Amino acid sequence: MNAVGTSTARDGRRIARLFHALADETRLRIVEQLADGEQCVCDLTDALEAGQSRLSFHLKTLKDAGLVTDRRQGRWIYYTLRPDAVDELRDVVGAIGAPRGRGLRIASRCCG
C-alpha cells in the first residue's frame, strides 16, 4: 500500500533515483551481470568491454541509488546487487497502475 500510491515528495525523489539508475544500457548490463553473483570491476570490464573509468562512474551511480553494495577484498572491489533494493523495486512497479481505492474518480473540473 505504499510505493507509488502514497508517495511523499521524499519517496518520489528516492524512487525516481532508483529508476534513473536503471535508465541506462550500460547500467542495465551491469545489473544483468550481477545477477550471476558478486563480481569485481575487472570482471565487468571484461564482460562489458567498457573503459574502467566509465564502469566506475556507472557503478557509483548504481551505488548511490542503493541498488548495489561494494566490498573490498585485497586489491579487488566486489559489487553485489542489494536484495532489499530489488524488492523495493518490485513493490514499486507492483503498485504502478493499481488504483488507490478512493472509489471511482469523478472528473473534477472539465471533461463532464
Next chain:
Amino acid sequence: MNAVGTSTARDGRRIARLFHALADETRLRIVEQLADGEQCVCDLTDALEAGQSRLSFHLKTLKDAGLVTDRRQGRWIYYTLRPDAVDELRDVVGAIGAPRGRGLRIASRCCG
C-alpha cells in the same frame, strides 16, 4: 525468461527508455494519478499544480516510452496507462537479480 536476463542491445535501449520514463518525480506523479483511471491534461494540471507546457512535455515522454496512450474526445485529450507496458515493466523487474542459470559463475581472470 526474457527481460534483463537475455536482453539484446535493442531490448536494452527499449527497457532503458521505460525506466527513464519513470525516472522523474513529475512523471511518477502522473503515473500515480493515472492509476485511478483515464484523465485529461486539465485534471492533471490541477492535481499536480504543474504548468501546462511542462505537463505536456512529460506526457509526451511517457507516451514515447509506450507507458501511456492518449485519446481525443471533444477538446480534451485523455491519457491512460497501457496495461501491457505495465506488465512488461513487472516482467523486467521480476527478472532483475534472477540468475540466468548458466551454473555457478567462476571468477574469470582475476579475483582467484
Next chain:
DNA sequence: ACGACCCATCGACCAATCTTGATACCGTGC
C-alpha cells in the same frame, strides 16, 4: 621501498534533459 595492478576521482567536453514563455493547432459554441 618499489613497481605493478585495481580502482576511484577529477577536469573538460559534448549530449541529453528539463523548464518556461511564446506561439500555433484544433474543437467547440456563438
Next chain:
DNA sequence: GCACGGTATCAAGATTGGTCGATGGGTCGT
C-alpha cells in the same frame, strides 16, 4: 467566421548526465 478553451510544439536557457584521459590512493609481490 470569430473568439475561446484545451493541448501540442517550438525556441532558448539552465541543469544534469555520460565519456574520456589523466591523476592519485590502496594493496600486493618482491
